Amino acid sequence: MADRGGAVEVHSAVAVSGAVADGKDPDAIVAQIESTREDLARAIDALAERVSPAGNIRKLRERAAEQAARPEVRIAAAALGAAVIGIAVIRIWSRRRR
Numbered sequence: 001m002a003d004r005g006g007a008v009e010v011h012s013a014v015a016v017s018g019a020v021a022d023g024k025d026p027d028a029i030v031a032q033i034e035s036t037r038e039d040l041a042r043a044i045d046a047l048a049e050r051v052s053p054a055g056n057i058r059k060l061r062e063r064a065a066e067q068a069a070r071p072e073v074r075i076a077a078a079a080l081g082a083a084v085i086g087i088a089v090i091r092i093w094s095r096r097r098r
Contacts, residue, residue, distance in 0.1 A: 049055050067073055 068077075
């Protein structure tokens with residue numbers, strides 16, 4: 001990627017990796033074009049990964065799995081499950097007593 005802190009001043013020339021080609025060296029111009037093309041391809045791939053619905057779902061699934069593996073989350077889930085089962089048993093038992 002381009003150096004954001006560096007200043008580049010161009011007057012009828014092409015900047016090539018910090019050096020300036022005077023426009024007469026076609027190899028330097030081609031090298032700069034190829035380098036820019038590769039940088040753009042990497043940037044586009046990174047952006048595509050960020051906005052990809054499948055990629056976002058995969059990241060969410062991984063994050064949920066990491067959270068579920070934490071001991072405090074497992075304990076809370078077990079307590080919630082026990083409470084739901086307890087309430088269901090009490091409701092069923094109270095209906096049978098009527």
